[in-house]
Amino acid sequence: MTLTPEHFLAIADHTLLAPGTTPDELAEFMAQAVGLGVTRVCVSPSLLPVEKRGLEIVTVVGFPSGAHHSSIKAAEARQAIADGADEIDMVVNAAFAHTGDWASLEAEIRAVREEVPGPHVLKVILETAALTPDQIRAACNAAAAAGADFVKTSTGFSPAGGATLEAVRIMAQTVGVAGGGALGVKASGGIRTADDARAMWEAGATRFGVSATEAIIAGWSAGDATATETPAERAGY
Numbered sequence: 001m002t003l004t005p006e007h008f009l010a011i012a013d014h015t016l017l018a019p020g021t022t023p024d025e026l027a028e029f030m031a032q033a034v035g036l037g038v039t040r041v042c043v044s045p046s047l048l049p050v051e052k053r054g055l056e057i058v059t060v061v062g063f064p065s066g067a068h069h070s071s072i073k074a075a076e077a078r079q080a081i082a083d084g085a086d087e088i089d090m091v092v093n094a095a096f097a098h099t100g101d102w103a104s105l106e107a108e109i110r111a112v113r114e115e116v117p118g119p120h121v122l123k124v125i126l127e128t129a130a131l132t133p134d135q136i137r138a139a140c141n142a143a144a145a146a147g148a149d150f151v152k153t154s155t156g157f158s159p160a161g162g163a164t165l166e167a168v169r170i171m172a173q174t175v176g177v178a179g180g181g182a183l184g185v186k187a188s189g190g191i192r193t194a195d196d197a198r199a200m201w202e203a204g205a206t207r208f209g210v211s212a213t214e215a216i217i218a219g220w221s222a223g224d225a226t227a228t229e230t231p232a233e234r235a236g237y
Contacts, residue, residue: 010038013188013207014033014040015041015042015188016044017043017060017064021044026050030051034053036217038213041056041057041058044059045061045080048083052084056087057086057087061073061090062076063089064156064158065091066090066091066127070093071111073112074112077112081116086120087122088112088120088123089125091127091155092126098131100135100138106145109122109142113146124146124150125154125188126139126143127158128167128170129162129163129189131167133170139151143175144181150183151171151185154190155188162189163190165199165203168200169204176204184207186206186208186209188208191216192215194220
């Protein structure tokens with residue numbers, strides 16, 4: 001199925017995770033989201049609760065390093081759900097993946113999952129740019145075993161980089177619905193144009209984390225000239 005602008009807006013997590021976001025900036029962002037016609041927004045947990053204005057609310061846990069103790073991530077997720085979050089994007093402890101400690105990785109995801117009961121959605125951020133293909137596959141399998149709903153490429157803040165087509169393909173083939181699995185695949189980090197979005201979709205992405213939503217939609221009808229990044233967009237996603 002070809003990705004259309006309308007479908008993109010339905011599966012895009014329109015994102016504002018810039019540190020130091022003020023209440024006025026949040027209000028402007030929410031108004032922009034309503035105007036764009038997106039389904040959901042992703043904001044920092046310290047900004048919750050927020051008036052939903054008909055939107056689903058995504059927030060992050062253990063962000064952006066993932067180096068928090070699993071009990072802290074679980075507590076952060078519990079607070080976010082109490083504050084009205086519909087979806088949680090948690091960052092895994094990268095050391096578990098780098099050392100092959102898949103049992104510990106699965107355990108920390110499971111600890112957060114226990115605080116994010118259905119129908120709330122749990123996405124697991126793997127920072128795939130810093131992992132080998134085999135590590136990506138194993139991390140995806142750990143997330144699936146722990147009961148996650150999505151695996152996600154990146155925070156958008158890692159010096160290793162953001163989403164790549166190779167990583168998305170591996171994730172989709174390992175646990176994604178495109179490969180016959182049960183999990184969604186969220187591509188985030190560096191997706192700036194309509195061409196980027198279409199390529200990630202064809203690779204198996206079923207959700208997007210983007211701050212350049214407006215530029216992406218504009219590019220769909222303007223020959224997809226390279227989007228000019230704002231400072232907020234350069235700060236992540």
